[in-house]
Amino acid sequence: MVEPTAMEIEGITSISGNAGETFQLQAKMTPENVTLPYIFWRSTNPKIAKVDNNGLVELQEFDADDMTNADGDVVNDDTCKIIAESLYFDGPSAEVTVHNTGINSVKTVMDRNDNTIDFSKPYKVYNMSGLKVSDSKEGLSNGIYIVRQGNAAVKTVVKK
Numbered sequence: 001m002v003e004p005t006a007m008e009i010e011g012i013t014s015i016s017g018n019a020g021e022t023f024q025l026q027a028k029m030t031p032e033n034v035t036l037p038y039i040f041w042r043s044t045n046p047k048i049a050k051v052d053n054n055g056l057v058e059l060q061e062f063d064a065d066d067m068t069n070a071d072g073d074v075v076n077d078d079t080c081k082i083i084a085e086s087l088y089f090d091g092p093s094a095e096v097t098v099h100n101t102g103i104n105s106v107k108t109v110m111d112r113n114d115n116t117i118d119f120s121k122p123y124k125v126y127n128m129s130g131l132k133v134s135d136s137k138e139g140l141s142n143g144i145y146i147v148r149q150g151n152a153a154v155k156t157v158v159k160k
Helices: none
Strands: 006-009 022-024 027-030 039-043 049-051 056-059 079-086 093-099 105-111 124-126 132-134 143-149 152-159
Parallel strands (some): 006 093
Antiparallel strands (some): 006 027, 124 132, 124 143
């Protein structure tokens, strides 16, 4: 019986993209004449990326709630791993990191005055230092912003 001594995923070490995009992963065990060359795939966070039995990864619609706790604080929960494992106990494995920085999301995470913003009417966007950066959420780079409209203000997380 020939057991694997190593496993690697060919060509890709990390993935980022938009929701719905797919990436085909290929894993290779060495030596090439492994008795049971079956590879099993899994995702450490299917909310970010799903993987099927053949290594096809599909990026999921990112929900900013997944990166905020109950207090509205941002937590570092924006990556997951796609792991290829062998059938063998304590056998080799390989992984690819999925960064959802490419997954589009704009999500209001906290409403300071229990008022809502009517995005069909004029509003202003400020960075966390209080400087006005825009009159629209379009084209903002990744980060946390304050959106104000009259007396209403909301904290908004932008992930692209």
